[in-house]
Amino acid sequence: MLLLTALFTAATPLAAAPPVLGPGVERDVVVPAGKSFEPAPADEEGAIDRFTGFTMALAKRDYEAAYAMLRLSFQASNPRLEWEMNLRKRAALWADGTLRILRLTWYADPAGQPPGLYAAFDFRGDRKDGTMDCGYVVVHRSAPRAAFTVVRVDTSEVPPALIEDGVPKADVLHQLPCYLGKGIATAF
Numbered sequence: 001m002l003l004l005t006a007l008f009t010a011a012t013p014l015a016a017a018p019p020v021l022g023p024g025v026e027r028d029v030v031v032p033a034g035k036s037f038e039p040a041p042a043d044e045e046g047a048i049d050r051f052t053g054f055t056m057a058l059a060k061r062d063y064e065a066a067y068a069m070l071r072l073s074f075q076a077s078n079p080r081l082e083w084e085m086n087l088r089k090r091a092a093l094w095a096d097g098t099l100r101i102l103r104l105t106w107y108a109d110p111a112g113q114p115p116g117l118y119a120a121f122d123f124r125g126d127r128k129d130g131t132m133d134c135g136y137v138v139v140h141r142s143a144p145r146a147a148f149t150v151v152r153v154d155t156s157e158v159p160p161a162l163i164e165d166g167v168p169k170a171d172v173l174h175q176l177p178c179y180l181g182k183g184i185a186t187a188f
Helices: 041-059 063-068 072-077 080-088
Strands: 026-030 098-108 117-126 132-141 149-158
Touching: 041 063, 041 098, 041 117, 041 132, 041 149, 063 080, 072 149
Parallel strands: 026 098
Antiparallel strands: 098 117, 117 132, 132 149
8 A cells, every 4th residue: 555644743644634734844825915814724624635635546546536626627628538648647656655745835815816715735755766756736725614626736757867865956956846845946
């Protein structure tokens, strides 16, 4: 059985109920000028639950369950068969190693997007073969008691030959859509 772990208080397995993120996870809240927002524990639990469910479904290759978690507009622009075939082309992605959440960014009613609450999870996965996965999953909730849905996913794979001391080489870093932690710039 595959084990994905998130950087929670004590690297709790993702298969458990969604715990509160530990202090090592960077956090940010982005709101329009003149507004204020602080996520409530229920917001965080709902967002983590959707992120966890989605990544676990992908790790188990349960594409039907993962696809059902996508927002309907995301599904409309990504027919299921095409979406699944694109994932199958990258067979090792999501399937091996550990997954650590590095940063959680909240967006309340961002401009140009459907209203609601968004949570972006930046993560890094390290496989046993030395390959690194990194990327983000964005979830959205349209109303306070509604379920979160997945609205955006972007993931990159970095083979061991392009990694030095646990970090992608400089010429690779600027090509990644990944956040790898404070002090590691990916946009030069």
